Amino acid sequence: MTIKTQGKIGNINLKNRMIMAPVKTAFGNIGGTITDKQIRFYDQVSSGGISMVILEPIAVQKNGREHPKQMCLDNECIDGITRVIDVIHKNGSLVCAHFNHAGRAANPKLTPNIVSSSESICPSTGAKSNSLNKSEIDDIIKSFGEKVKIASGVGFDAVEIQFGHGYLVSQFISERINKRTDDYGGSPENRMRFGLRIAEVVLENKGKMSVIARISGSEFVDGGLNPDNQFEFLNKLIDMGIDAIHVGWGNACDNPAWYYNHMSLPQDIQFDLLKKVRQNIKTPLIVVGRMSQIENVNRIFNENLADFVSMGRQMVIDPEYPNKIMNDRIEDIKFCGACLQGCLVNVKNGTGIGCVVNPFVAEPPIEKAEISKKAIVIGGGPAGLISSIVLRKRGHNVKLYEKEKTLGGQFYLASIPNPKKMMLKPLLGLIREAEISGVDINTGINVLKEKLKEENPDIVVVATGAMPNFIKFKGIENQWHISGNEALIRNDIKDKRVLVVGGGMIGLEVAEKLCEDDNDVTLVEILPELASDMEPITKKLILKHLEKMKFNYMVKTAIQEFREDGVIVKANNDKIKNLGRYDVVVFAVGTHPENELYEEIKNDFKEVVLVGDASRPSNAYTVTKMAYEMTKKL
Template sequence: MKFRDFEAKNHIFMSPVKTALATPKTGFITEELIKYYERKAKGGVGAIILEPISVLKSGKEHPKQVMLDTDEHIEGLKKLVDTLHKYDTKLIVHLNHAGRVANPKASEVVKSSSAVKCPSTGVTPEELTLDEIKELIQAFKENAERAQKAGADGIEIQFGHGYIVHQFYSERLNKRDDEYGKDKFKFAREVLSAVKEVTNIPLILRISGSEFVEGGITDEHLTKIFALAEEFGVSIIHVGWGNACDSAPWYYNHMSLPTDIMDNRLKEIRKLTKIPIIAVGRMQIDERYKKLVDDGTIDGVVFGRQLIIDPDFPNKILSNSDDFVRCGGCLQGCLANVKAGKPINCIANPEVHSEFVVEKIPEKKKVAIIGAGPAGLFAGTYLSKKGYEVTIYEKNDYAGGQWVLAYRAPGKIYMKDTLEDIIRKTEKSVEIKYNTEVTPEMLKKENYDIIIVATGAKPFVPPIPGLTDYITGFDFFDGKKVEGKNVLVIGGGLIGLEAAEALVNEGKNVTVVELMEEVGKGMEVVASKLFQKNYAPKINIYTKTMVKEIKGKEVIVEKIGEGITSLGEFDDIVVTAGTKPVNELYEKLKEEFNNVYVIGDANKVGQIVDAISSAKELAEQL
């Protein structure tokens, strides 16, 4: 398919998602990174836009960011290009400099067009000098030249999302009174001119369709960008959303955000330019990509996290298969891991770094899995791939375990898509027996060779004197109503805050008590920012506080370092003080059977990604 002078085998692109798979500090491409992108190429994507390359060390966002700032980096990039070309997948090099978004722990000194503080990092950058601006433009030029030498099929320059080029043409961020302040598009023009001077491969510009902030990007800005794009022969406009400093939830496209506002904005942008448009932002949701391509709003679609959870998604949708797993947009395994300095991961795909190897088993064995939560479902799927005869037993009339409760929290409904797809895939190869309580006698009768216990976790209720009338967070998200007006939530972790959000939406007066110094442990960073902005001001939050006693409706607490006091009376109490493994059955079974294993929360309480990883590891061993 042709996009002006850029051609690919189909209209599907992969967005530049950071992976933290390059070498620390130096940013060389590793074998692990090549394998990661090769897996995406195998899945049928037409073109991969490589994760952001910082043209100078001063513009890095994390220590393991890919670099192309020396000739020594060309060899690794060429190897990646050659690998992807085996699958007829094109590679586009994405060039950027973070400017005020730069990570002070990874960059030398944070620099920008002007000294305007970045809210997401808390850092106020130094203003670039004229000599430093020249050095920066030269860096874009040299990086682009190296990309072409490595055989890249195109170059994408970051023109949006609050990064360096954007920082120059934004009136909100550029406060200079020199030539780069008077002509705010001077820097953008000089970057494009420098890149075109040394390259003849297709050029792409990535922009923000909207920043969703006051004083953000306007149609006037976009019109000037599109005029520059025409002048310099740009092949594609790549539309994303938000601003990394000021509107991170939109930049990372959190699952709680509406999609119609993006679609309507794309239709408006379509009227401003004839240059081919590709767009990103949870495009798999409700098959938005089909509608937008079919009506001519966009010419191609860009997937990021969707190709992490399911690398084969392009091949599947191109062949009209529905055997895919949709990304719910939770950001827990991808963004959270990279921000923590760990390699990119996914809560619903434990094969991001190592594919499950299907080895022939010498004889077919019968396997019983007790529990159809995430760990049980994945263990069943993997063992069936190896040829085992697997039956999953579930005491409820539904599968999913705690995942079912998770998507009932405010703004998390799209996690239901992911779970439904996982269950559907599992049921194609594994028998799931619902409404079934497992007993040792039943297992003996069926003569199972292997028994796997995946019974999950249950709420922990602290032994507080007088705590008799309450519901747990599990109860709340399972549908139990809170009738009273004033509600106390004991525990300010992930489940506690999600319950508090839901209660606020119901019009309740909510108080959260947390023993730790801050609430939100285990909450993904963007979700945490949304909580702080939208819900925290409406909730009474007490940290470093322990509930000591309940006297009727009165709640007595101890504030660490301040003493004991009363919080007043509450109509209802929701306990979200953590969970503990449900492993009584495992302890019983291992006394009567030889091959008994325990996985997921039943073994050790963790997150979804921990549960499914333990399932994969056990399936590989058996």
Template sequence: MERMGTMKVFEATQIDRLTVRNRLLMAPVKTGFGGPDGTVTDQQIAYYRRRADGGVGAIIVEPCYVDSAGKEHPRQLGLDRDDQVAGLSRLVAEIHAGGARAIAHLNHAGRAANPKAAGRPPEAPSTMVCPTTGATAEPMSEERIAEIVDAFAAAAGRARQAGFDGVELQCGLGYLVAQFLAPRTNQRTDAYGGDLQGRERFAHDVVGAVLAALDGELPLIARLSASEKVPGGLESADAVRLAQQLKSWGVAALHVASGSACDSPPWYYQHMSLPEGANEALAQPIKQAVDLPIIVAGRLGDPERIEAIIGDGLADFVALGRPLVADPDLPRKLGAGEAEQVLACGSCLQGCLASVKAGKGIGCIVNPEVGQERDLEEPAAEPRQVVIVGGGPAGLTAAIVARRRGHPVTLLEQSELGGQFALAPLAPGKAAMARPLHALVAQATRAGADIRIGTKATMEGIAALSPDVVILAAGASPSALPIAGLADAVTGNDVLTGAAEIGERVLVIGGGLVGMEVAELLGHQGKTVTIVELLDEVAKDMEMITRKMTMKRLTELPVTIHTGTKIESFADGQATVLGPDGTATLGLFDTVVMAVGTRPNHDLLPALEASGMEVKVVGDALEAKQIMGAVQSAWKVARAL
């Protein structure tokens, strides 16, 4: 690839009167790091400073609510009170110190608001349930609408006071402004509903009020959905019309995404199963219709894709959200011609959605330092000889961090690098997960670890390396049920890798993540699949959006699910089960797939401990977890060596 520092991507560019050092922006990604009162925290400031230091042109800071009724998260940033300005000023100063511009993102979630965070029911143009939260919104009075228009203006004034270089207004993604625009979500009969002019009135009033508050000093960017991807929602023609109106009202640039927070989360979050480049294609009618700078966002972290989008004039800026969570140095690496060193995002949503929803704040499966930016990594006081057993995500992470701190590292892996993570790209809709796996392997290799593939770890072999510390990261193996007749069952891993020959009629025991992936894979192959799950619900260990999409796809396949059901025995191709309605017989089956979890591989642990060696156990060898937990456990151990 041509050296990217010479490309158009890294030209200083204007948004109105604002000069940005390059065409890469950080999209507004929720962190969950804010204070409970909407104030900025030191953790948040360090997080954004790290991204600014990585070379991005401007950071569009995560959504700030303009009124507490529009909160999406208990620890969301706010711009609804004057006492929040001082913290935001500190945040802006740190972003500036890193060389980037700072842009405030203003939003009211409307029907997508979290009633627990807001302390009240959601408010919206009309009464409607948000499937994501399950809450029903209350219709806003005209007096309340006027209050919210004023709230947007006041928030913009506070952003200006805090020193932001620009303001972005959320006019899409199924939030309040977009809810007024769409007939599906706006069933009003007053001045703010009815015909198109009425439905546009709220957007017009908000834009006008915000521009007045900015008083020509800061550019106003509007974010919109090129398509809401929901029946009856806003589509391309609506987006083009809105873009033209926004320009006529005085907006300086348009930030194009897709989806709706309530109604089409896979598009809103740009799930890994969606086609890459979808948003850049959706943005083209807007780009062609409106003479304004166009920002496009959504799974655009691939270096060649960035170059093509900017070089071919498909957009003027590329906004990167999750790619900069995964690797803050992505812009710097691209500019230096080091694209192969980028830690790639797999769009898995484990850390940037599931972790935030769980109240833990944003994280990342390939970057355990997210949220820990204040805790500077120090070189080791004294190098220690480190031997790592296992080359899965935990072992690779331990190797990377230990080498970075100056420790000599030898990693022993008896088969292939990647461990359980290597199976992820083999599952339906998860091909994108190959990128973060390859990135981890490449990073460990570049770090200088002595990686020995095809080497089984033994006590003799480990002792011969004279380690000061052994990190046991041997992962986990598939568990089995001690039930008569199941000795010939194959594992879910065997199905995903193609190592097992599978018949036409398949019984899958276990409805967790692996069981569901196996069932879908076999269903696509035309197999007839029956899933038996002991719990009352399947796929409980799947990330929320992945689960919903998987369940939807399974309804279109020859897959039957039995929950609350226990396997009692198996003989002559038939399973005797105990379910909610009593004992029953299922079958005939040609193949049984066992997908009932994993057991830690720590067979070496007793001997290692008995030898007197210092031993640390990490990842699935310590406790079966999803990849983010495995990576974080290894990171913590390696940081402490």
């Protein structure tokens, strides 16, 4: 068996071993009816050869929703759902509905009555849940049965039930959460009762659909669910007739980092646990969690650890992944960096799922321009690369110039700290995409006005990025100081006392790199909070990592001056303090657009466009989306 082999889950035949995992998209309307954008999303993800798409979660009851735009299966949603099913079938893939009740992980803004097995507080949302009474329990079980029946009627091929990840069913199974004393609490048998009753009604109503149970292989929480304390439940599900087990990781309330499988988490532990599950479970296994990385695919199939790999974010960054695998085009795959910056962030803020290096998610195809023009893109960071790809899609001849020897700009620098190494993969994928699309890439060339005049292009896209800011503190001229970017590249700062000025995302990343290089790092931030605009899971993990190293920080603290005897700061309470001398000071206080060339040439060519950080410094998702928007009509 390889990833390319056909497979079977219950009644259904899958054309290969790749399945799309459920991910909330936030593309629906408020209330959950389907939008055209959502249809485009499912069209895209099913057109690249995936064998089956598991749709985003459908809540069986309104108080079990996590997101205001969560897909629904009420009467008003059926037409839209049918369109989703049709588009996926038209593309030759199967489609699976995913049903859930979030229980205590539900969104408190959507329901005044958060419910669970017992009263408790979900650490992620801070919401307090009420204990379900028996008639409410019966009602939820009934809802699972009703929804599954509807799913069978509208043409789904399979149905997946959420039994894990800290959602309602697992809140019953978990001894840590379930404090009931009735026949739904106490003994393992009682704690399993709710889940088994759901399985019963699902199997009664499934029609011809296959049934998959989604679980968390390990919540990675003290006293939480792990393979050992779930085998009995899983084997009962299998005896009842469940067709496959889908193993993910983490827990939405207590351990979202593992649930969303962040890049900085270790991988080997997933394989050790998976081996254990494989040995004890005799039914087809699907596994998810960075499993689309090629080294993981090889390991799974070489060691026979699972029957199918499922992938969430990989289908967002590169929906063509399955076809590329099937055609041995591994070098052309844009691998996911597991950063969560374009996907999870935009689901949470309601904009809709995206990706830092794929601004085409759920967008209509780019139309060819009427006339093919000569275009020059200056700058090979993400904004320049995306602009080049878009212009090629428009049918123009595109030359890209980058003054450095390496492409990637700030994105490349950000992937230097060890825990962020995985981010190099999406960047390399983006560069490859530009190459494949026919962009003429030239590095190590600083393009000046004269050169542009010589080449005489119709379109010039300026994506020259941003320059780091410095602050002219009194006495700074006598102190060795560098930018955050320089600190990321240099490997000669070791065993030093370092002061990082600025506690935004770059400040934290720089501090992490310097701490890893055995420096003693102090960070000073004038605002009350560090990196307030950073993706929260990444921020939490980076701070946890920093805690273990020689790192300390001060917020609400302003630098006054650099003196011979040390750095003078003023804390929030107006206390003046001398922090002592530092070997090096690193500035991470933002950037300013590098747009000199643009100002020089903006009136010299027919179409001149400024994109990315050179226009307005921002994060990778924002600059690539901006580059796409500004070039798609050129």
